[in-house]
Amino acid sequence: xxxxxxxxxxxxxxxxxxxxxxxxxxxxxxxxxxxxxxxxxxxxxxxxxxxxxxxxxxxxxxxxxxxxxxxxxxxxxxxxxxxxxxxxxxxxxxxxxxxxxxxxxxxxxxxxxxxxxxxxxxxxxxxxxxxxxxxxxxxxxxxxxxxxxxxxxxxxxxxxxxxxxxxxxxxxxxxxxxx
Amino acid sequence: xxxxxxxxxxxxxxxxxxxxxxxxxxxxxxxxxxxxxxxxxxxxxxxxxxxxxxxxxxxxxxxxxxxxxxxxxxxxxxxxxxxxxxxxxxxxxxxxxxxxxxxxxxxxxxxxxxxxxxxxxxxxxxxxxxxxxxxxxxxxxxxxxxxxxxxxxxxxxxxxxxxxxxxxxxxxxxxxxxxxxxxxxxxxxxxxxxxxxxxxxxxxxxxxxxxxxxxxxxxxxxxxxxxxxxxxxxxxxxxxxxxxxxxxxxxxxxxxxxxxxxxxxxxxxxx
Numbered sequence: 034x035x036x037x038x039x040x041x042x043x044x045x046x047x048x049x050x051x052x053x054x055x056x057x058x059x060x061x062x063x064x065x066x067x068x069x070x071x072x073x074x075x076x077x078x079x080x081x082x083x084x085x086x087x088x089x090x091x092x093x094x095x096x097x098x099x100x101x102x103x104x105x106x107x108x109x110x111x112x113x114x115x116x117x118x119x120x121x122x123x124x125x126x127x128x129x130x131x132x133x134x135x136x137x138x139x140x141x142x143x144x145x146x147x148x149x150x151x152x153x154x155x156x157x158x159x160x161x162x163x164x165x166x167x168x169x170x171x172x173x174x175x176x177x178x179x180x181x182x183x184x185x186x187x188x189x190x191x192x193x194x195x196x197x198x199x200x201x202x203x204x205x206x207x208x209x210x211x212x
Numbered sequence: 213x214x215x216x217x218x219x220x221x222x223x224x225x226x227x228x229x230x231x232x233x234x235x236x237x238x239x240x241x242x243x244x245x246x247x248x249x250x251x252x253x254x255x256x257x258x259x260x261x262x263x264x265x266x267x268x269x270x271x272x273x274x275x276x277x278x279x280x281x282x283x284x285x286x287x288x289x290x291x292x293x294x295x296x297x298x299x300x301x302x303x304x305x306x307x308x309x310x311x312x313x314x315x316x317x318x319x320x321x322x323x324x325x326x327x328x329x330x331x332x333x334x335x336x337x338x339x340x341x342x343x344x345x346x347x348x349x350x351x352x353x354x355x356x357x358x359x360x361x362x363x364x365x366x367x368x369x370x371x372x373x374x375x376x377x378x379x380x381x382x383x384x385x386x387x388x389x390x391x392x393x394x395x396x397x398x399x400x401x402x403x404x405x406x407x408x409x410x411x412x413x414x415x416x417x418x419x420x421x422x423x424x425x426x427x428x429x430x431x432x433x434x435x436x437x438x439x440x441x442x443x444x445x446x447x448x449x450x451x452x453x454x455x456x457x458x459x460x461x462x463x464x465x466x467x468x469x470x471x472x473x474x475x476x477x478x479x480x481x482x483x
Contacts, residue, residue, distance in 0.1 A: 052288060052291070054281070054284060054285070054288070057280075057281070057284050058277075058281060061277055061280055061281075062277075064266075065271075065272050065276075065277070065280075066266075066269030066270055066271050066272065067262075067265040067266045067268075067269040068265075069269070069270050069271070069272040070265065070268055070269055070270040071265065073270060082272075083272065083273060083276055086272055086276060086280075087276065087279055087280055087283060090280045090283065090284070091280075091283050091284070091287060094283075094284050094287055095287065103244075104241065104244075105228065105254065105258055106255070106258045106259070106262065108258070108261075108262045108265075109228055109258045109261070109262070112230075112261070112265070113230045116230060117230075155268050155269075155270050157264070157265070157268070159268060160264065175231050176229060176231060182233075200222075200226070200231065201221060201222025201223070201225075201226060202222065204222045204225035204226055204229065204231075205220070205222045205225065207225070208225055208257060208260065211260050211261070211263075211264045212260065
């Protein structure tokens with residue numbers, strides 16, 4: 034496979050399944066930024082985010098066989114792999130300890146760069162900011178903290194059915210703001 | 213709930229973002245398989261999400277890509293390594309196949325032993341042949357050396373005979389009843405260098421304690437020109453600047469200061 038330009042989704046998937054190194058290079062060039070923004074939004078720590086991004090690409094390499102195109106697009110699958118890895122790290126002991134030593138979680142220093150990236154301008158935060166506060170908190174807890182609906186019902190002290198309905202409404206709102 | 217209501221319920225977004233429960237996911241996949249509208253709605257939201265996240269992307273540190281590529285190369289090597297391991301285990305599973313290999317190995321070993329013995333015998337044979345060849349080669353070299361010497365002798369002889377500056381003095385018995393009947397010698401006398409070469413054409417073999425001696429006759433007096441043994445080819449004698457004749461007498465071994473008569477052969481020079 035000598036293709037360096039662009040791949041169609043099909044071409045890319047079959048090249049990835051053949052473990053073609055060039056296809057992984059292409060994948061990194063085109064999608065690492067989008068995935069990195071989600072990792073940053075979840076972890077709010079650039080050093081850990083670097084490790085997670087590295088881990089995510091190995092996971093993609095290892096698990097590419099399990100990707101089933103009939104269930105959705107490649108990007109959606111990668112996004113879920115990324116979110117799961119980030120939330121696993123968020124829940125890990127290492128992360129809990131690192132947060133004790135970390136002063137300003139809301140500002141992310143992109144290793145070595147002078148400019149500080151405000152977490153409010155990346156990934157989904159911009160559209161998230163447009164949501165009503167009661168919707169926004171549920172998306173934060175469900176999507177970025179990885180809590181189950183049951184856990185959220187407990188934390189927020191609202192019925193499970195309401196959690197479900199509000200999350201769905203919030204997601205529909207989110208979709209509107211994306212368009 | 214009809215399909216349209218289902219699509220607008222927020223389940224599509226919930227599924228795509230990974231927030232749906234296992235139950236909801238299973239149901240959604242069934243709906244996708246059954247209704248193309250559901251699939252279309254899912255695909256539309258996926259594309260919207262992808263576009264949104266790509267537009268809000270944050271570039272990771274530039275050195276991270278090489279780390280990722282290095283990781284992938286390590287994974288690739290591991291993957292190929294696994295194949296090697298599984299090949300090593302194969303003989304345990306396929307012992308029937310191994311038996312054939314073992315049998316073939318034994319046959320090869322026996323064959324190899326026989327060949328080794330054969331080649332060793334051959335080797336011994338060639339060693340002795342080699343020794344013979346070396347011996348005969350040495351013999352040839354000696355012979356060659358002797359021939360070289362001979363050739364050099366003949367070459368110098370030929371030079372003497374061919375030299376145009378040579379005076380030739382034929383020496384014959386001095387008296388018909390002398391001691392050397394049928395005797396005949398020849399002196400080759402170089403006009404320029406005055407070197408003297410003697411060729412014995414025919415002379416009686418002397419006794420063991422005697423030697424022939426050549427004399428130059430200069431103004432009636434004999435001058436010693438050296439003793440000689442009978443041999444093939446010319447013998448270089450003493451240098452004689454001037455002589456009217458040459459004579460040969462038989463003397464005690466080593467020669468005499470003055471000739472002992474009788475004269476065996478005698479020849480006058482032309483000059």
